[in-house]
Amino acid sequence: MVDETAPLPTRPLAPAGSPLAGLSLDALRGTAEAVLIPVGALVATAVVFGIFVALAGADPLETYELMYRGAFGTWFSWQNTLQRTAPLLLTALCVALPAQLGLVIIGGEGALVIGGMCSAAAGMAMMGAPPWLLLGVMALAGMAAGGAWIALAGALRQFRGVNETISSLLLAYIAIALMNHMVEGPLRDPASLNKPSTPPLGEANMIGSIPGLDVHWGLVFGLVACVASYVLMRRTTFGFGARMVGGNVRAARMAGLSVAKLGMITCFLAGAAAGLAGMVEVAAVHGSANGSLVAGYGYTGILIAFIARQNPLAVIPVALMFGGIAASGGLLQRRLDLPDATILVLQGIAFVMILASDTLYGRFRVFQPRG
Amino acid sequence: MEDLGWWGVALAVLAGAIRVSTPFLFVSLGELLTEKSGRINLGLEGTLVMGAMSAYAISYMTGSPWLGVLVAGLAGALFGVLHALICGLPRVNDIAVGIALMLLGTGLAFFLGKAFIQPQAPILPAIEFGWWSDLPQVRSALQINVLFILGVLLAPFLLWVLTNTKWGLIVRTVGDSADAARAMGYSVNLVRLAATASGGFLAGIGGSFLSLYYPGSWNEGLSSGQGLMAVALVIFARWQPIRCLGAALLFGGAGALGPALQSVGVTQGYYLFNAAPYLLTLVIMIATCSPTRTLTGAPGELSITK
Numbered sequence: 077m078v079d080e081t082a083p084l085p086t087r088p089l090a091p092a093g094s095p096l097a098g099l100s101l102d103a104l105r106g107t108a109e110a111v112l113i114p115v116g117a118l119v120a121t122a123v124v125f126g127i128f129v130a131l132a133g134a135d136p137l138e139t140y141e142l143m144y145r146g147a148f149g150t151w152f153s154w155q156n157t158l159q160r161t162a163p164l165l166l167t168a169l170c171v172a173l174p175a176q177l178g179l180v181i182i183g184g185e186g187a188l189v190i191g192g193m194c195s196a197a198a199g200m201a202m203m204g205a206p207p208w209l210l211l212g213v214m215a216l217a218g219m220a221a222g223g224a225w226i227a228l229a230g231a232l233r234q235f236r237g238v239n240e241t242i243s244s245l246l247l248a249y250i251a252i253a254l255m256n257h258m259v260e261g262p263l264r265d266p267a268s269l270n271k272p273s274t275p276p277l278g279e280a281n282m283i284g285s286i287p288g289l290d291v292h293w294g295l296v297f298g299l300v301a302c303v304a305s306y307v308l309m310r311r312t313t314f315g316f317g318a319r320m321v322g323g324n325v326r327a328a329r330m331a332g333l334s335v336a337k338l339g340m341i342t343c344f345l346a347g348a349a350a351g352l353a354g355m356v357e358v359a360a361v362h363g364s365a366n367g368s369l370v371a372g373y374g375y376t377g378i379l380i381a382f383i384a385r386q387n388p389l390a391v392i393p394v395a396l397m398f399g400g401i402a403a404s405g406g407l408l409q410r411r412l413d414l415p416d417a418t419i420l421v422l423q424g425i426a427f428v429m430i431l432a433s434d435t436l437y438g439r440f441r442v443f444q445p446r447g
Numbered sequence: 448m449e450d451l452g453w454w455g456v457a458l459a460v461l462a463g464a465i466r467v468s469t470p471f472l473f474v475s476l477g478e479l480l481t482e483k484s485g486r487i488n489l490g491l492e493g494t495l496v497m498g499a500m501s502a503y504a505i506s507y508m509t510g511s512p513w514l515g516v517l518v519a520g521l522a523g524a525l526f527g528v529l530h531a532l533i534c535g536l537p538r539v540n541d542i543a544v545g546i547a548l549m550l551l552g553t554g555l556a557f558f559l560g561k562a563f564i565q566p567q568a569p570i571l572p573a574i575e576f577g578w579w580s581d582l583p584q585v586r587s588a589l590q591i592n593v594l595f596i597l598g599v600l601l602a603p604f605l606l607w608v609l610t611n612t613k614w615g616l617i618v619r620t621v622g623d624s625a626d627a628a629r630a631m632g633y634s635v636n637l638v639r640l641a642a643t644a645s646g647g648f649l650a651g652i653g654g655s656f657l658s659l660y661y662p663g664s665w666n667e668g669l670s671s672g673q674g675l676m677a678v679a680l681v682i683f684a685r686w687q688p689i690r691c692l693g694a695a696l697l698f699g700g701a702g703a704l705g706p707a708l709q710s711v712g713v714t715q716g717y718y719l720f721n722a723a724p725y726l727l728t729l730v731i732m733i734a735t736c737s738p739t740r741t742l743t744g745a746p747g748e749l750s751i752t753k
Contacts, residue, residue, distance in 0.1 A: 132558075180542055237738035239751040241489075241542055242678060246725045246732075249672060253722030260718060378546060417557030417667075424493075424551025428533065431544050435536035 147400025167377025183244025185374025191351025222351015230343030463703020489545025492674030493552020498654025523651020
């Protein structure tokens with residue numbers, strides 16, 4: 077074991093003045109620990125899942141090969157993967173942003189659903205406006221609604237002491253019921269018989285594809301949001317304050333930071349990201365708001381944020397991986413006759429392994445700072 | 448069927464309270480026991496679904512629904528053990544582990560239960576308490592399952608165990624102050640393991656009610672979040688088993704309100720009534736929580752109220 081109370085001197089990797097100044101070997105050790113432990117947990121996941129698949133009567137190697145092909149093997153599967161990655165980037169941010177302040181928000185599904193519903197309502201109200209204006213208003217409505225939904229959980233925590241994990245989960249269920257109510261009643265398109273939906277946006281008003289790709293612009297929104305979140309949290313005073321609250325609330329209060337304000341704004345941004353995901357699902361995938369919005373993206377987002385260790389930039393590769401896993405589900409079902417729940421099992425094992433690996437941090441001498 | 452009008456609504460809510468509350472009751476008592484030991488298990492939704500699936504599968508394969516109930520409990524206990532073992536490692540967040548096990552439990556249940564969606568398994572018997580009435584509505588409302596009666600008896604029993612026995616005292620000590628328990632020579636992790644496993648056992652039985660009595664078949668949409676709501680229900684009940692019984696009946700009745708109103712022609716807001724239990728919990732939490740003190744009755748070691 078390493079003495080954790082010892083001061084952490086840093087040894088510069090390069091002399092002052094050189095381009096590498098400021099980078100230290102100890103910082104590299106920390107990064108290596110933050111990358112290698114999750115990777116190790118994912119390898120352990122692959123072993124356990126392989127045994128599981130073998131018990132179910134499929135060849136593990138063939139399964140992994142098919143998963144790779146279904147996710148990244150062809151141009152078509154890449155596009156399928158990227159299509160699914162887009163909402164995951166945004167719902168993962170809904171968990172990762174509040175986590176900077178030590179808040180565990182798990183109601184991203186609710187913010188996505190309420191954002192999708194409100195953006196569809198805004199689209200109905202703006203019908204006839206030019207597409208760019210219509211989509212702009214839809215995006216704002218979706219982000220405002222999703223943001224308000226999670227900010228409510230944040231506010232209840234700050235002002236009433238209500239646990240944000242439980243309240244955001246309850247709010248997710250309320251959001252789904254509210255969406256069903258609106259889609260079934262006031263916002264329903266009378267022409268949608270079997271599956272109650274809002275009136276279709278129309279082909280001309282949909283978010284198009286990125287030129288040269290068969291992937292909608294939601295992917296770009298997600299990537300920009302991840303980078304912007306990283307910059308906000310690591311390179312601005314606001315982010316420094318937020319992370320200070322996450323490190324030690326009392327110290328942050330002593331330093332004069334407004335804990336409630338930081339918490340509310342961060343929760344709003346987190347919800348806005350998930351709300352935007354809902355808007356993209358409406359305006360780029362389904363064409364209207366309906367029950368398909370409840371697709372579990374919010375819950376997969378929790379898993380992604382935890383694997384990425386709540387780092388907004390690390391969310392990108394992890395979301396890509398889980399987008400790929402989801403995309404390969406169909407192929408596994410067709411070729412190996414494995415049920416679609418196989419993907420859920422894999423996600424569950426991965427989540428358990430990643431959380432259990434949290435205990436390994438600080439246990440390996442090689443990753444610790446040297447004096 | 449006679450038309451009972453608005454009396455029918457009241458009767459349907461009562462019937463719903465009796466019929467729907469059993470899974471709520473078992474899961475919340477299980478969650479209560481776990482939380483009394485100072486740890487929260489947010490994964491009981493997965494345990495519940497796993498219990499529902501294994502109970503149905505065993506009942507179908509062996510022809511004995513009671514064996515199914517037992518196996519559901521054992522499967523639940525297994526998940527409880529897994530939860531406790533992972534949470535026993537240092538620096539592992541129990542809330543997140545719960546979410547992970549929720550995902551794993553539902554995934555495993557859907558995976559293994561694929562083959563049991565079609566066939567009809569023998570289900571649990573009910574006792575007719577409505578023989579004295581001529582009204583078919585009253586008769587069907589008073590068809591009471593043995594598991595419900597067991598659950599009703601379990602609540603005071605659990606209260607007695609927690610307040611009057613040595614085991615109850617140990618669980619409460621570990622839940623209120625791990626340091627004190629350690630000083631007295633108890634293994635905190637071992638006590639929590641036992642409490643989480645027993646809690647999982649109860650949640651598994653709650654799941655078996657879903658597939659073996661009401662709705663009475665196995666499919667992937669079987670649970671409507673009873674396992675998740677257990678956490679809220681326990682907070683609502685202030686960590687008191689008898690109040691858990693009341694809360695379970697209330698939540699069951701609230702869930703039956705929507706369909707009951709629909710049957711008398713009130714179709715507006717059907718989906719909003721589905722949200723009634725969640726809204727109720729949220730309102731109660733807002734009304735009773737305070738930023739300056741912990742909830743009364745909450746175990747001192749519990750991460751969600753600290």
